[in-house]
Amino acid sequence: MTASSYDADVVVVGSGVTGSNLAYELARKGRSVIILESGIRIPRWKIVENFRTSSRKVNRNDPYPNAPYAPNSYTPGYIENTGTFRFLPGMLRLVGGTTWHWGGSDVAVPSQ
Amino acid sequence: MIVSDLLRALSRLFSRTSGRSPERSAPDVPRASAAPLRGDDSVSSSDFLTVSCFLTGKNDLSPAVAARAYAALSSADATFAASVSDLLGAICTGRLADMKMFDDFARQYPEPAAAALHIISAWYLGYTGTPEPLCSEDDSAFVAYESALMFRPTADVTAPPSYTPGRTDYWQEPPASLKSDRTCLSA
Ligand SMILES: Cc1cc2nc3c(=O)[nH]c(=O)nc-3n(C[C@H](O)[C@H](O)[C@H](O)COP(=O)(O)OP(=O)(O)OC[C@H]3O[C@@H](n4cnc5c(N)ncnc54)[C@H](O)[C@@H]3O)c2cc1C
Numbered sequence: 001m002t003a004s005s006y007d008a009d010v011v012v013v014g015s016g017v018t019g020s021n022l023a024y025e026l027a028r029k030g031r032s033v034i035i036l037e038s039g040i041r042i043p044r045w046k047i048v049e050n051f052r053t054s055s056r057k058v059n060r061n062d063p064y065p066n067a068p069y070a071p072n073s074y075t076p077g078y079i080e081n082t083g084t085f086r087f088l089p090g091m092l093r094l095v096g097g098t099t100w101h102w103g104g105s106d107v108a109v110p111s112q
Numbered sequence: 113m114i115v116s117d118l119l120r121a122l123s124r125l126f127s128r129t130s131g132r133s134p135e136r137s138a139p140d141v142p143r144a145s146a147a148p149l150r151g152d153d154s155v156s157s158s159d160f161l162t163v164s165c166f167l168t169g170k171n172d173l174s175p176a177v178a179a180r181a182y183a184a185l186s187s188a189d190a191t192f193a194a195s196v197s198d199l200l201g202a203i204c205t206g207r208l209a210d211m212k213m214f215d216d217f218a219r220q221y222p223e224p225a226a227a228a229l230h231i232i233s234a235w236y237l238g239y240t241g242t243p244e245p246l247c248s249e250d251d252s253a254f255v256a257y258e259s260a261l262m263f264r265p266t267a268d269v270t271a272p273p274s275y276t277p278g279r280t281d282y283w284q285e286p287p288a289s290l291k292s293d294r295t296c297l298s299a
């Protein structure tokens with residue numbers, strides 16, 4: 001196989017929770033799988049640092065990549081909102097997809 | 113604290129870090145009180161720090177944070193440097209000798225007073241401008257995070273979100289100082 005030629009039983013588009021789980025289950029059943037992801041992969045510490053140096057901490061998408069080739073949902077014009085109220089879900093474009101929302105963390109609630 | 117004491121303290125504080133021009137380094141000699149406020153718009157970084165310390169009542173503000181705040185505020189407002197110069201003039205001449213006089217000062221000099229509020233806001237909030245919650249573009253600019261002044265009152269018991277100041281679930285225990293802390297009811 002050369003660098004520019006790939007082959008797999010299944011090609012999954014998107015590495016969010018849907019694509020990742022699908023790819024994982026198929027791989028467990030013995031299929032070869034490729035995941036295509038439009039966004040970049042960045043380590044958690046960079047996301048934390050982006051949060052800390054963000055001037056808009058009220059904007060939950062801000063710490064995440066927002067590339068011209070993979071714009072997130074808060075990019076002006078990306079989502080056309082035509083309802084009677086403003087509804088703009090915070091969808092992300094990076095390896096891991098929207099699972100990264102809220103910093104990709106699940107804060108443990110103490111037992112008391 | 114009277115203004116000359118404060119400015120002497122400030123100039124002691126900044127003499128280590130700044131290259132203050134000599135003509136501005138004797139602020140405890142009041143100018144004629146009838147002089148107009150409007151100064152020039154050549155403001156040094158130590159001028160901005162001096163004004164910031166006076167406005168916030170702090171003497172330990174970071175020059176690096178000041179540089180970011182000044183860059184952000186002056187790029188958003190072409191008259192900002194002149195307002196800082198005015199504020200410095202007002203502080204030096206005693207027109208704004210104490211922040212208790214601020215409301216009166218603001219009525220007389222709305223422009224530098226508005227700039228003063230932007231400066232205080234930048235130091236407390238750690239950003240300038242108005243952040244947009246649902247848009248990747250706005251006019252906000254980063255100034256500081258952990259050192260934003262709004263976090264100081266609770267710095268002994270918690271840290272701003274991101275890294276925990278101690279072990280997991282540290283926040284379950286009530287702060288040891290709770291009993292002796294002044295509340296709005298007992299203040
Ligand atoms: C604000 C918010 C809060 C939420 N809170 C919760 C919660 O508390 N609990 C809960 O269960 N759910 C929550 N959700 C919902 C949940 O996060 C999403 O439903 C889920 O993450 C979506 O997963 P997905 O894989 O379908 O899509 P995504 O995670 O959005 O993944 C899609 C991926 O596909 C990539 N992609 C898109 N187009 C292409 C292309 N052409 N080529 C290559 N790659 C492409 C994208 O870059 C992205 O990485 C929340 C959602 C939001 C927005």
